[in-house]
Amino acid sequence: MEGQVPHCDHTTGCITCGDEAIPMDVLEVDAGRGLALCADAERRRSSVEIALVDPVAPGDRLLVHAGTAIARAEVAA
Amino acid sequence: MKFVEEFRDAKLGKVVAGEILAAVDPDRHYKLMEVCGGHTHSIYRYGIDDLLPENVELVHGPGCPVCVIPMGRVDDGIAIARHEEVIFTCFGDMMRVPGSTQSLLEAKAEGADVRMVYSPLDALRLAKANPDRQVVFFAIGFETTAPSTALTMMRAKAEGLANFSCMCNHVTIVPPLRALLDSPDLRLDGFIGPGHVSTVVGARPFEFIPADYGKPVVISGFEPLDILQTVLMIIRQLGEGRCEVENQYTRVVPYEGNLRALEVMSQVFELRPHFEWRGLGFISQSALRLADAYADFDAEQRYEVPGVRVADPKACQCGEVLKGVIKPWECKVFGTACTPEHAIGTCMVSPEGACAAYYNYGRFASEKAVA
Numbered sequence: 508m509e510g511q512v513p514h515c516d517h518t519t520g521c522i523t524c525g526d527e528a529i530p531m532d533v534l535e536v537d538a539g540r541g542l543a544l545c546a547d548a549e550r551r552r553s554s555v556e557i558a559l560v561d562p563v564a565p566g567d568r569l570l571v572h573a574g575t576a577i578a579r580a581e582v583a584a
Numbered sequence: 585m586k587f588v589e590e591f592r593d594a595k596l597g598k599v600v601a602g603e604i605l606a607a608v609d610p611d612r613h614y615k616l617m618e619v620c621g622g623h624t625h626s627i628y629r630y631g632i633d634d635l636l637p638e639n640v641e642l643v644h645g646p647g648c649p650v651c652v653i654p655m656g657r658v659d660d661g662i663a664i665a666r667h668e669e670v671i672f673t674c675f676g677d678m679m680r681v682p683g684s685t686q687s688l689l690e691a692k693a694e695g696a697d698v699r700m701v702y703s704p705l706d707a708l709r710l711a712k713a714n715p716d717r718q719v720v721f722f723a724i725g726f727e728t729t730a731p732s733t734a735l736t737m738m739r740a741k742a743e744g745l746a747n748f749s750c751m752c753n754h755v756t757i758v759p760p761l762r763a764l765l766d767s768p769d770l771r772l773d774g775f776i777g778p779g780h781v782s783t784v785v786g787a788r789p790f791e792f793i794p795a796d797y798g799k800p801v802v803i804s805g806f807e808p809l810d811i812l813q814t815v816l817m818i819i820r821q822l823g824e825g826r827c828e829v830e831n832q833y834t835r836v837v838p839y840e841g842n843l844r845a846l847e848v849m850s851q852v853f854e855l856r857p858h859f860e861w862r863g864l865g866f867i868s869q870s871a872l873r874l875a876d877a878y879a880d881f882d883a884e885q886r887y888e889v890p891g892v893r894v895a896d897p898k899a900c901q902c903g904e905v906l907k908g909v910i911k912p913w914e915c916k917v918f919g920t921a922c923t924p925e926h927a928i929g930t931c932m933v934s935p936e937g938a939c940a941a942y943y944n945y946g947r948f949a950s951e952k953a954v955a
Contacts, residue, residue, distance in 0.1 A: 574703025575732035578783035
């Protein structure tokens with residue numbers, strides 16, 4: 508698990524603790540498990556908890572912090 | 585990614601900077617506090633303060649949860665991590681925060697099983713994969729992070745996971761702001777409000793700042809144009825004699841926040857009567873602990889912890905930095921005894937910390953300029 512997560516560094520900011528969330532786009536939804544496969548701006552993929560923002564659909568933009576989507580974000584047309 | 589790149593457009597940034605220059609009163613000094621460590625990081629990463637007129641000063645607030653954790657809590661975490669059966673999990677930055685004698689990283693070097701996780705759900709997965717071990721998650725963060733911990737605890741309870749517990753250090757944003765505003769040595773004209781905390785709590789909790797203290801708040805996004813536009817909105821409020829909560833970050837922050845997140849937090853957490861903040865002292869009702877319904881998952885009830893208050897190192901001036909009273913470089917040990925590699929104070933540990941942001945960007949920029 509440790510090898511899979513990016514490390515904090517000063518060029519990207521604190522990945523988890525700075526109370527800053529990152530925008531991610533929904534690729535697939537696993538409604539049964541309450542998870543969505545999402546991709547960030549660099550196309551890095553991760554599994555995201557969606558209980559606080561569902562229902563979501565592929566193409567939606569979510570704001571993700573500590574593995575959990577905390578808000579929806581607008582997507583430009 | 586759409587709606588990210590547009591907010592980093594340098595030409596538009598200069599246009600907004602020009603509008604700020606036109607809006608400021610040249611005979612007035614403006615001191616604005618960015619509450620969130622994420623803003624501090626963006627300001628130095630993109631050199632936003634260089635685009636502002638000289639009479640607009642940005643000061644850094646207490647919004648990095650790593651920076652405000654007192655040493656005694658780190659010691660408590662290390663005491664738990666030293667139990668042989670424990671896998672102690674925490675976010676990356678937390679591992680380097682100094683306790684009174686060592687950090688979690690140093691405890692790991694001595695044999696404690698301390699592991700970095702990206703989310704509390706990773707810690708939960710670790711517990712499922714290691715049924716013979718006790719997995720403890722060191723929870724830290726403002727209301728942005730607390731819902732993630734709350735959902736994890738709900739999952740742990742629903743699944744009856746007996747080998748998972750949480751040492752809760754979550755803090756809340758409003759009490760420290762009130763404490764700052766009550767501080768006699770603080771002179772501020774307005775606040776750059778925390779964008780992502782507000783996605784959860786909404787804008788309403790900040791209404792006391794204009795109502796009780798007469799200072800404007802503008803909730804801001806984290807891209808360079810977001811922050812510049814926020815500064816412009818605050819300057820305009822001050823110029824027009826208005827004083828209210830405005831929301832620059834409407835593309836993400838609903839005024840009422842995320843009601844579902846607030847609901848899960850209220851089920852899992854309750855307010856602590858008081859909690860110590862580094863540099864700010866004890867603040868009433870400023871942190872969360874697990875509610876009685878989740879007592880079985882409370883690491884502080886499961887393990888004995890020292891619970892001792894440890895004074896900050898004398899040389900360290902994190903307290904004044906966190907209150908915006910001094911700039912990081914004005915600290916006696918900044919960049920000499922205290923560097924990101926060998927941090928004395930917490931502000932130098934996290935990239936969101938004001939001192940680390942100055943060290944990593946400000947100093948680098950000045951060295952480049954000299955070269």
